[in-house]
Amino acid sequence: MxxxxxxxxxxxxxxxxxxxxxxxxxxxxxxxxxxxxxxxxxxxxxxxxxxxxxxxxxxxxxxxxxxxxxxxxxxxxxxxxxxxxxxxxxxxxxxxxxxxxxxxxxxxxxxxxxxxxxxxxxxxxxxxxxxxxxxxxxxxxxxxxxxxxVETDLEDWKDWAYDKGIDHRVIGFLNFKPGMLYRFDREKGKHAFPTPRTWERVSDLLEMGLTATGEIGSAVGLGAAREFKAYIRMGDELPDAEAVLEGKDEVPEEPDRIHALVSSMVQKGADREGFEERIVEYANLLPAEFAVLLVKDALRAGIPIQTTEQFQEFSERHKDLILGEKP
CATH class of the missing domain: 3.40.50.300 (P-loop containing nucleotide triphosphate hydrolases)
Incomplete structure (x- = not known):
């Protein structure tokens, strides 16, 4: 500036x-x-x-x-x-x-x-x-x-999204498919397409209970809406995020399922206090890429995991991945 x-x-x-x-x-x-x-x-x-x-x-x-x-x-x-x-x-x-x-x-x-x-x-x-x-x-x-x-950047967008309370399913989907944050379709007749602005509208639609493919597609286009809906259906089959926060050590094998579970855990952890140590503990069970994702998004959501001893140990262990990246 x-x-x-x-x-x-x-x-x-x-x-x-x-x-x-x-x-x-x-x-x-x-x-x-x-x-x-x-x-x-x-x-x-x-x-x-x-x-x-x-x-x-x-x-x-x-x-x-x-x-x-x-x-x-x-x-x-x-x-x-x-x-x-x-x-x-x-x-x-x-x-x-x-x-x-x-x-x-x-x-x-x-x-x-x-x-x-x-x-x-x-x-x-x-x-x-x-x-x-x-x-x-x-x-x-x-x-x-x-x-x-001006270019789109998922990490910068997530800083804003967590602060604005964007639906965790939108954040999780874009973690899984970052290229969907902005996909301008130059083909004539395509009125709706994915942008940071239209994903905010999707979050608003979800809050209003509008979850049909056509309703989501009205904001981001039918192609993006179908992929997003498939992601949501997959998320319904995940381990319960609250049960994981309470101590259940179950880690999905597929990357898309881990993305969905991470975003759900962050959302639930931000709504309730007392899960700071557990979030870092569970992060240590994940592959390194997802472990860092969970910790960084928890910090973005305002969960004070940095006050725990586990976080200090985690930061030292993963400093090569964290160093130079924004929390």
């Missing part, structure tokens, strides 16, 4: 985030604002340029005297404090709107209006290959940005 501006006339460059639809570009920036200790309601302005006309940015003229006109500054632009002005869907906006944004992006001004020093400008948009109907950015506008590519 670029640093915020100072009280002097020093400002970080405007940044453009490129990425496919549904990967959570705006959610990432909002989360960064929260992690910096700022209130998103005050310090995060999500400005959808596709919904604006050029005059909406420049403001409307008002007559101050017989021979003087002043431009009224749009109410949605910040006037004090610090934060992020997020120009979403910039390259979906018509060329005239993009042109109107030139001065704001380059000079941090619009007529008499000036963006406060401690506000950062970040823009985002889809790529041409995403079939999102983007309008090409003219070279002078593109040259005003530092350009970053």
């Amino acid at each position: 670029v640093k915020f501006g100072t009280e002097k006339d020093e400002h970080p460059p405007a940044v453009f985030l490129w990425g496919g639809p549904g990967i959570g570009k705006s959610a990432i920036i909002r989360q960064v604002v929260e992690e910096l200790g700022m209130d998103p309601e005050e310090s995060f302005i999500d400005l959808r340029l596709t919904q604006l006309d050029p005059v909406d940015l420049r403001g409307l003229p008002r007559l101050e005297s017989e021979d003087y006109v002043e431009w009224a500054t749009p109410h949605f632009l910040p006037r004090e404090g610090e934060g992020v002005l997020f120009l979403d869907e910039l390259n979906l906006a018509p060329g005239a709107v993009q042109n109107a944004a030139y001065q704001l992006i380059l000079d941090r001004r619009l007529g008499d209006y000036e963006l406060p020093n401690r506000w950062v400008m970040i823009a985002a948009g889809n790529r041409a290959e995403d079939r999102a109907g983007v309008n090409p950015m003219k070279a002078p506008l593109s040259n005003r940005f530092v350009h970053w590519e």
Whole structure:
């Protein structure tokens, strides 16, 4: 994250985030604002340029005297404090709107209006290959940005997913098939496809009791829904996660079943206290890859296994797998 501006006339460059639809570009920036200790309601302005006309940015003229006109500054632009002005869907906006944004992006001004020093400008948009109907950015506008590519990463997504209470079956399935986190289908007529955003919708559907293949498919597409449903059916045949947490030493042989059991154990362990030692104890029964997965996901879910003696021993034994990876 670029640093915020100072009280002097020093400002970080405007940044453009490129990425496919549904990967959570705006959610990432909002989360960064929260992690910096700022209130998103005050310090995060999500400005959808596709919904604006050029005059909406420049403001409307008002007559101050017989021979003087002043431009009224749009109410949605910040006037004090610090934060992020997020120009979403910039390259979906018509060329005239993009042109109107030139001065704001380059000079941090619009007529008499000036963006406060401690506000950062970040823009985002889809790529041409995403079939999102983007309008090409003219070279002078593109040259005003530092350009970053945003990619999906399962480990980062799970940090968010456990914090947001995403259904453990969704997390377990994506542990088993990480390539399903984002699978953009460029074939015409495919309206639903797997993205971080649509897997969140699947979690919401499960919470509402909507579990049919067609219902899940409405969010992530029928192909992904069929695989997800097969995973859920397989999970119904697993050892009971609560019985395992209570001391049952049964380890499935198939990798997909271990993934399902691990996610279920983490969910149940996060809902109740007192399983910290048992989780690490059971992890020691698993193949190393799954042992580390169980421990790391337990930490993500806020289970305080790091306070146990077993965790210290586990960390030493598996330090080659854990070292350099995020908990």
